[in-house]
Amino acid sequence: xxxxxxxxxxxxxxxxxxxxxxxxxxxxxxxxxxxxxxxxxxxxxxxxxxxxxxxxxxxxxxxxxxxxxxxxxxxxxxxxxxxxxxxxxxxxxxxxxxxxxxxxxxxxxxxxxxxxxxxxxxxxxxxxxxxxxxxxxxxxxxxxxxxxxxxxxxxxxxxxxxxxxxxxxxxxxxxxxxxxxxxxxxxxxxxxxxxxxxxxxxxxxxxxxxxxxxxxxxxxxxxxxxxxxxxxxxxxxxxxxxxxxxxxx
Amino acid sequence: xxxxxxxxxxxxxxxxxxxxxxxxxxxxxxxxxxxxxxxxxxxxxxxxxxxxxxxxxxxxxxxxxxxxxxxxxxxxxxxxxxxxxxxxxxxxxxxxxxxxxxxxxxxxxxxxxxxxxxxxxxxxxxxxxxxxxxxxxxxxxxxxxxxxxxxxxxxxxxxxxxxxxxxxxxxxxxxxxxxxxxxxxxxxxxxxxxxxxxxxxxxx
Numbered sequence: 001x002x003x004x005x006x007x008x009x010x011x012x013x014x015x016x017x018x019x020x021x022x023x024x025x026x027x028x029x030x031x032x033x034x035x036x037x038x039x040x041x042x043x044x045x046x047x048x049x050x051x052x053x054x055x056x057x058x059x060x061x062x063x064x065x066x067x068x069x070x071x072x073x074x075x076x077x078x079x080x081x082x083x084x085x086x087x088x089x090x091x092x093x094x095x096x097x098x099x100x101x102x103x104x105x106x107x108x109x110x111x112x113x114x115x116x117x118x119x120x121x122x123x124x125x126x127x128x129x130x131x132x133x134x135x136x137x138x139x140x141x142x143x144x145x146x147x148x149x150x151x152x153x154x155x156x157x158x159x160x161x162x163x164x165x166x167x168x169x170x171x172x173x174x175x176x177x178x179x180x181x182x183x184x185x186x187x188x189x190x191x192x193x194x195x196x197x198x199x200x201x202x203x204x205x206x207x208x209x210x211x212x213x214x215x216x217x218x219x220x221x222x223x224x225x226x227x228x229x230x231x232x233x234x235x236x237x238x239x240x241x242x243x244x245x246x247x248x249x
Numbered sequence: 250x251x252x253x254x255x256x257x258x259x260x261x262x263x264x265x266x267x268x269x270x271x272x273x274x275x276x277x278x279x280x281x282x283x284x285x286x287x288x289x290x291x292x293x294x295x296x297x298x299x300x301x302x303x304x305x306x307x308x309x310x311x312x313x314x315x316x317x318x319x320x321x322x323x324x325x326x327x328x329x330x331x332x333x334x335x336x337x338x339x340x341x342x343x344x345x346x347x348x349x350x351x352x353x354x355x356x357x358x359x360x361x362x363x364x365x366x367x368x369x370x371x372x373x374x375x376x377x378x379x380x381x382x383x384x385x386x387x388x389x390x391x392x393x394x395x396x397x398x399x400x401x402x403x404x405x406x407x408x409x410x411x412x413x414x415x416x417x418x419x420x421x422x423x424x425x426x427x428x429x430x431x432x433x434x435x436x437x438x439x440x441x442x443x444x445x446x447x448x449x450x451x452x453x
Contacts, residue, residue, distance in 0.1 A: 009335040015256075017452065022262050023393035030264070032391030035311040039443045040423075042452040045414060049371050050384050050399075051453045053334035054324060055349035063284065072283050094257045105288075107272025116280055117268045119318070119356075131283050133275045169265065169272055175336060177324040178453045180386050180395060184263040198264060201393050207261040233257045 012238035013047035014178045015094055023201035030197045031158050047178055052237070054177040057103040059137050066135050069108075069148035073131030080130035082111025082149030084225040087185070087213065090142040091172065094236030098142025102234070105135040105171040106146065113154030113164075122154055147225060150187070158197055165192035165199070174234040185230045188214045262395065265388040267318045274320070274353045289322065289351025292365045296345040299328025299366035304400065304429070306438040307359045308387055313444075315359025319389035322351045323363055323400075325382070330369030367402070373413040380408035380415065387440060397451045400438045404431040423449050 025037035065072035070079045091099040109115045112124035138144045167184045202208050219227035270278035274287045307315040331342040352361040370378040387396045426448045429438040440448045
C-alpha cells in the first residue's frame with residue numbers, strides 16, 4: 001500500500017451505482033442465484049469515510065511474470081499451449097479520468113476450457129505449463145496489459161447443455177472500497193455470448209456489449225500474439241467543492 | 250437541445266464464479282510459485298498498534314447451508330480510527346496495519362477468518378462518530394454483484410445505539426444482523442444471504 005503518483009487524493013463520495021445496468025441479485029436462469037440472492041431491499045448509504053477510502057497497492061507488489069500467464073506457471077523454457085494473446089486497455093472512472101494505481105487480478109481456464117482448481121472435474125486436460133492467474137497495476141494513464149492464451153469455452157451444470165463462452169475473470173480495485181468490482185471479459189464475435197445464462201443476468205444489451213473485447217489489430221504483434229482491448233470503467237466520484245469538510249479535515 | 254451529459258457508464262458486474270480462488274487466493278487453492286503469498290492474508294505484524302481480535306464467520310444461503318466457495322474481503326480503520334488509504338486526509342494511519350484483508354471460505358466448513366485489530370471510531374459525514382465497524386464485501390458463485398455490509402461489535406452497545414448508519418435501519422428487528430457476538434478477542438459474525446435472518450446489505 002503506497003502513494004498514487006502525482007495526483008491530489010480525491011475524497012468525494014462515489015456516484016450512485018446505476019443498478020439497472022448491473023445484474024439484479026435474483027436471476028433464475030442462473031440457478032445458483034436463487035438461494036444466494038438477498039430478498040430484502042438494500043439500505044442506501046451516501047459514502048462515508050469507510051466507503052470513499054480503500055486500499056491502494058504499490059507496483060513493488062508485482063513479480064516479473066505476474067502479468068504473463070503464458071510463462072508464470074510454465075517450466076523454464078516452456079510455455080502454455082493455446083492462442084497467444086495480449087489483453088490491454090485502460091481503467092477509467094465514469095468522468096473519463098484515468099485510474100492510476102488500480103490493482104487488476106485476472107483468472108481463466110486454459111485453452112481447452114479446463115480450470116486448475118480441485119473442484120473442477122471437466123474431462124479436458126490440464127496444461128502442465130498453465131496456472132491461470134495473473135495481476136498487474138495500472139500506470140499513470142490508467143493503462144494495463146497482460147499476455148495469456150485465449151481460454152476455451154467450458155460446460156457447466158446449470159441447464160442440461162449450458163456452456164460458458166470464452167472469458168477472463170477480472171477483479172478490480174479503484175481508490176475506494178465502494179469501487180470494488182468483479183466482472184468477466186468476453187471475446188468479439190463469440191456466438192456463445194448470447195446463449196449464456198450468466199451473461200444474460202445483465203438486463204441491458206449495451207451493458208453486455210461493454211464486456212466484449214474487440215480484436216485490436218493495431219496492437220497485434222506480427223508472428224507473435226494477437227491483441228484484444230478491454231477498457232474498464234469504475235464509478236466516478238463527486239467533486240468535494242461546496243461540500244462540508246469532514247471533521248478533522 | 251442541451252449539451253450532452255457525457256459520463257461513461259460503470260462496467261457491469263458478473264459473478265466471481267466457483268473458481269475465484271484461482272485468481273484471488275492461488276496459493277490457498279494449490280497454485281503455488283506464481284505469487285510469493287496470497288494478498289490480504291496478513292493484516293497485522295508484530296508492531297501493529299491496538300487490540301488484537303479474530304473475526305470468524307460463515308456466509309449462509311437461503312436454506313441455511315454455508316457457502317463453501319465464497320470469498321470475503323474486509324476494510325477497516327486502524328485502532329485510532331484512521332484508514333490506510335490515500336483518500337485519508339485526517340492523518341497517517343498505523344503503517345503496520347493494512348486495513349484490508351481477504352479470506353476464502355473454507356472448502357469444508359465454509360468458515361472465513363481474519364486476524365486484525367479492533368477499529369477505532371470514524372466520523373460520519375456530519376461529524377458524529379460512527380461506532381467501531383468493519384466493512385465487508387462478499388462475492389461467490391451465484392452472487393451477481395458483490396454484497397456490501399458492515400460488522401459492528403456486540404460489546405459496544407452505547408456506541409452502536411448512537412451510530413448514524415445503524416439508526417437508519419427502519420426495521421429495528423434487523424439491527425442484530427449487523428452485530429458480531431464478541432467473546433474476549435473472538436468476534437463471530439455469520440452472514441445470511443436471504444430469509445428471516447437476512448443480513449442488512451448496503452447500496453454504498
